[in-house]
Amino acid sequence: MTRTRQTVIAFAITLLPAAALAQGAPMQLQPAKPAPAAAAINRAAAPAKLASQDAAALVQKANAWFNANPTLIGDFTQVGADGKRSSGKLYVQKPGRLRFEYASPATLEIVADGTSVAVRDRKLATQDEYFISQTPLKFLLKAQIDLAQDTKILDVASSGGAATISIEDKATFGGTSRIKLTFDSQTSELKRWVVLDPQGFETLVTLSNLDLKRKPNPELFKINMEKFR
Numbered sequence: 556m557t558r559t560r561q562t563v564i565a566f567a568i569t570l571l572p573a574a575a576l577a578q579g580a581p582m583q584l585q586p587a588k589p590a591p592a593a594a595a596i597n598r599a600a601a602p603a604k605l606a607s608q609d610a611a612a613l614v615q616k617a618n619a620w621f622n623a624n625p626t627l628i629g630d631f632t633q634v635g636a637d638g639k640r641s642s643g644k645l646y647v648q649k650p651g652r653l654r655f656e657y658a659s660p661a662t663l664e665i666v667a668d669g670t671s672v673a674v675r676d677r678k679l680a681t682q683d684e685y686f687i688s689q690t691p692l693k694f695l696l697k698a699q700i701d702l703a704q705d706t707k708i709l710d711v712a713s714s715g716g717a718a719t720i721s722i723e724d725k726a727t728f729g730g731t732s733r734i735k736l737t738f739d740s741q742t743s744e745l746k747r748w749v750v751l752d753p754q755g756f757e758t759l760v761t762l763s764n765l766d767l768k769r770k771p772n773p774e775l776f777k778i779n780m781e782k783f784r
Contacts, residue, residue, distance in 0.1 A: 610711035620743040629765040650698035652776040
């Protein structure tokens with residue numbers, strides 16, 4: 556398995572439910588060093604931590620942005636733990652429907668239909684399926700999110716035009732995931748996140764060209780259970 560494929564699979568696993576543990580993971584993953592881009596973010600000068608009242612207000616603004624936008628279409632760029640960059644389209648229809656459509660040469664796609672999550676490899680003609688229960692990316696899938704109630708908030712900070720909320724989620728596939736969310740300070744729009752998953756993989760995802768008004772085609776979230784069988 557190539558490192559690029561392993562990195563994409565590692566990111567896919569951050570979307571998978573804890574219930575899948577009973578079924579066993581589709582493959583064993585080894586920890587990797589943080590991606591250069593993600594590590595650079597962590598090494599940068601730390602944003603100023605906010606007082607509790609200001610931090611609570613920022614979290615509420617983030618909740619309000621998530622909850623006011625049930626649909627999302629946009630571009631994403633991903634930098635994995637191996638430093639490899641990939642990109643594609645992201646589609647979200649809450650609750651529970653999501654699609655990461657990777658551009659060539661990547662051959663994977665991740666589809667959640669509200670009940671199941673499928674990780675597909677178009678090149679190898681494989682499809683691994685899981686039940687949705689809990690994921691570390693609740694902020695993209697839940698109809699209504701309360702970051703303080705649904706996750707453990709580790710840190711809230713602000714610097715220049717960016718605000719960050721670092722959260723921890725113990726109810727994820729394989730153990731605890733940590734996620735750093737970055738928002739625009741003025742609009743509260745989500746700009747990027749960094750996931751440190753239970754396997755030790757750090758993945759940076761940056762969003763751009765967000766369209767919050769156009770509804771995705773429902774066909775994008777259909778999982779063809781027989782397609783690769």
